[in-house]
Amino acid sequence: MLAKDESSNFKLKHWKWLVLVALQVILLLVGQASGIILARFYYAQGGKSKWLIALSQTAGFPLLLIPLFLLSSSKNPSSSPSAKVLAPVYFVLGMLLAGETIFFSFGLSYLSASTYSLLCATQLVFVAVFSYFINSQKITILILNSVVVLSLSAALVAVNDDSKGPTGVSNSKYIIGFICTLIGSSIASLLFSVTQLSFHRILPRETFSVVLELQIYIQLVAVCAPLTGLFVSGEWRVLYEDMEGFGKGRFGYVMTLFWGALAWQVWSFCSSGLIFFVSSLFACAIGNLALAVAPIACVIVFHDNMNGVKIISMLMAIWGLSSYTYQNYLDDSEARRTDSCITESQNDSFI
Numbered sequence: 001m002l003a004k005d006e007s008s009n010f011k012l013k014h015w016k017w018l019v020l021v022a023l024q025v026i027l028l029l030v031g032q033a034s035g036i037i038l039a040r041f042y043y044a045q046g047g048k049s050k051w052l053i054a055l056s057q058t059a060g061f062p063l064l065l066i067p068l069f070l071l072s073s074s075k076n077p078s079s080s081p082s083a084k085v086l087a088p089v090y091f092v093l094g095m096l097l098a099g100e101t102i103f104f105s106f107g108l109s110y111l112s113a114s115t116y117s118l119l120c121a122t123q124l125v126f127v128a129v130f131s132y133f134i135n136s137q138k139i140t141i142l143i144l145n146s147v148v149v150l151s152l153s154a155a156l157v158a159v160n161d162d163s164k165g166p167t168g169v170s171n172s173k174y175i176i177g178f179i180c181t182l183i184g185s186s187i188a189s190l191l192f193s194v195t196q197l198s199f200h201r202i203l204p205r206e207t208f209s210v211v212l213e214l215q216i217y218i219q220l221v222a223v224c225a226p227l228t229g230l231f232v233s234g235e236w237r238v239l240y241e242d243m244e245g246f247g248k249g250r251f252g253y254v255m256t257l258f259w260g261a262l263a264w265q266v267w268s269f270c271s272s273g274l275i276f277f278v279s280s281l282f283a284c285a286i287g288n289l290a291l292a293v294a295p296i297a298c299v300i301v302f303h304d305n306m307n308g309v310k311i312i313s314m315l316m317a318i319w320g321l322s323s324y325t326y327q328n329y330l331d332d333s334e335a336r337r338t339d340s341c342i343t344e345s346q347n348d349s350f351i
Helices: 014-044 050-056 061-070 083-110 113-120 123-134 141-159 171-201 208-232 235-244 249-277 280-302 308-349
Strands: none
Touching: 014 050, 014 083, 014 113, 014 249, 014 280, 050 083, 050 208, 050 235, 050 249, 061 208, 061 249, 083 113, 083 171, 083 208, 113 171, 113 280, 113 308, 123 141, 123 171, 123 280, 123 308, 141 308, 208 235, 208 249, 235 249, 249 280, 280 308
């Protein structure tokens, strides 16, 4: 869809590139949906620690050191920005990621997985706004259509009388979960826009190693916030009780957190791959596509109430995401035509 040049794609043939991108798209969709489902499963089985779920979304980052080590020989240290330049970037992005995971953790604890997923699809609304001010992204008819449709999709969920939280969740907590999820979506969108700006201004070498390094360092920073919250709040003292009261027992408790952390790292790794092999815009669009279709998996796993309003909301979300993705395709096609014209012009000047 949005292929880069041969050097940035390890000189892959087009069909190999397509297979690799398709595989990463599938794994990203599975990883993100699995992460949401396992987090909701933790709460459904009696788990209570919101800080622990926030922590699990980034605590598995050492797994990314394996592919980074394997690719370390391809780096060019002489062209790397200095640590003084990179440290503030990693810190800001890491704190944004920490805020995103914390708000999403609180939101998911008070909402059904399907409602949560539908609300998260509003990320592209915030992406359009932040990209306009931070990345000078044009607001076209397609993007405006995406913003309006996704906003209406979230509004339908908000006014739906049958959109109740999990058993035992009061209306006030449901509203808190609703608000936390929207705040988390706005932070996630700001993270995307700032990351895009960082690649354009500070990290021009968009190699796979650079993208992986970015993921590792910002997750390292992000881990500190929920870890601090876990100890400051005193929740660490009751983690054993939390495990003992888990519906599926101790082993189920550990496996839920382990596979959840692994799922988020699969998502992180595949996001890095799509950023490198395609673009960060495409990675964002695929991530939001997972949020639009995740309600179907939630209905199957948790038997969430999927009434007519939610179905319409989901279809509207897919419509809005499709409009946004198609606009990205048009923008990339135009950019490639421009690059091709420049290259031809340069070649003609040497003749």
